[in-house]
Amino acid sequence: MTKDDVFRPASIVEALRAGPDTRVAAIDTNATPGFDGDKALGERLLTERGAVLSGLQEMLFAEGRTGGTRSVLLILQGMDTAGKGGMVRHVVGHVDPQGVDHTAFGVPTAEEKRHHFLWRISKALPRNGQLGVFDRSHYEDVLVARVRSLVPESIWRGRYDEINRFESEIVREGTTIVKVAMFVSLDEQKKRLAERLERRDKHWKYDPSDVSERALWPQYQQAYQDMLDRTNTDEAPWYVIPCDRKWYSRLAVTELLIDAFERLDLDWPEPTFDIETEKRRLAES
């Protein structure tokens, strides 16, 4: 079996796109949609494709430095232990950090609570030429806010349309949005939480409230289902990533980003000077 037999980037992208039939409760979190290779090949590809991603990102950065106004925004949404932090390290980590606008969204601060839920999101949008990365996002306001009844139903129900309008505006202004919903199984989550308790270097990641959230799994699944059903627009589509196998989820998101960058049809900026003249000037200097 050669690499080309099992690795077709377009198959992965297509297989992950959420559709009207996507059922959160039925997602096989251990699957590797669109990819038949094993872990060794997956890890090798992650390195190779990470380099491709890095080249594309540099072109966007160069475009932004020469007057371009486009950007890409990766939105990572998923339950605890799904691997959002690892995605930032192992996927986004392939590109030049100066081209990345990264924001992790936690419990809103006192100041953030005084504002509309999209206030803090607007402030964190990627600048021209940047790859924005959201570790959690405005979707928390229709997930945890709903499941934990942080706001009345009449409020969170209205947020789906608000989010669609907001994202539509962002896209119109030149940002390509890549929305990634990450799913682990309840069992895999238990293993990962247990590891956080076992290992001294992981204790800092453990949050006792994560265990309480496990009891609300069905409510979260329903909230994720409605999120996918209500905000899976053509302008800003959702991709559903099975995350029990970290190597697969990382390769998958790398492919989603490469796909997004390729659709921008990027090129290196034209020089604003005459190259022959500059060569001559340099030689004579």
Ligand code: AMP
């Ligand atoms: P972590 O990502 O592990 O650092 O945890 C961040 C915590 O912040 C999670 O428990 C989220 O549910 C919580 N959080 C993020 N955004 C919101 C929000 N808009 N409202 C309430 N809690 C939030």
Ligand code: MG
């Ligand atoms: Mg946490």
